[in-house]
Amino acid sequence: MALVAWTGSAPLSGHCHMVFTPDGWIAGLLSEGAVDEVARGSYVPVPQDGSPVAVDVTFVGDAAVLTLPDGTRSAVRDPRFAAGTGCIAVWEFYRHVATSAEVSFSETWAG
Template sequence: MRTRRQVLVLGAAGLAGLAVPAGCGTSGEVVPVSAPEVPVRVRTRWAGRPAGPLPAAGDEGVPFTMSLAGTTERPSTDGRGLVGNLPDRPSAAYVMQGLPDKVHRIGARVGFGPGSAEGMLALVAWDPSAPMTAHCHFVLTPDHWVGATAGDGSLDELGRGRLSADLPGDGSPVTFEVVVSGRTVWVHLPDGSVTAVQGEAVERIQGSIACWEFYRNAPGGAPVTIYETWAG
């Protein structure tokens, strides 16, 4: 069986096809171009915080939990934002907050440092009742995005696409957000465009743990700084 991360790497590696444009569902049904309004329930502003460890809770008081893979160094603030402190090898750090029910919106304002598309940020909504299961697993790199659901230790890809322009490697802030309703996910990309993708598992899985994942797939992957996180 492929691991969840192995499948992500395979999906991110071959970008021959583009995602379904907004207004078209993967099943052939028409979906609205605009995502529904979803209120934000947790939000934390990381920009400008003094250097220090990951706080126990976000700005609204909801606790953070954390998990590490391939590293022992925890994320921290560095005076600019939240950084993953990942080593220059395959590794990941997961920063999470639990919501009362299913995550219908999750996003971040982020910046990439110098490096390759082997460095990335993932927006994930984990199901606490089913390990490694998520109705939302959307990844942003300096030049492309990949969206999937997760289950049984692997990813089921929903869509992917190249960005209209590569993101600068100077830490400039960009916004990446997804909104979920029914079986549809609207992907809000850094250039302001919106893409809609669909999947049966998007509606079926009830992920209520919002997760912002720092990930490096190989040496040289661009580091990520998070300036703001939110979910609803």
């Protein structure tokens, strides 16, 4: 799944495109209609039994602070995060390839 913040106008742009897979994350931004990857990392794989897990992204200055499904935290720095250009939050049922894990949401919020 991906947590996204975008400007709401074309071309697609915004300061947040954070992807969470069963065992890793990809931090990115939206620029001129494409995803610009900033960093990636991994975490303890989440169960694939439908059990809910939680993730969170908080922006502090030029840092995106990620709370990962295994309870660990990671921070990624990029000056473009500080711009806060994305004013519309969306949640994407992101699948990197057709065989990627299925996604469902039980709760979502933005603020």
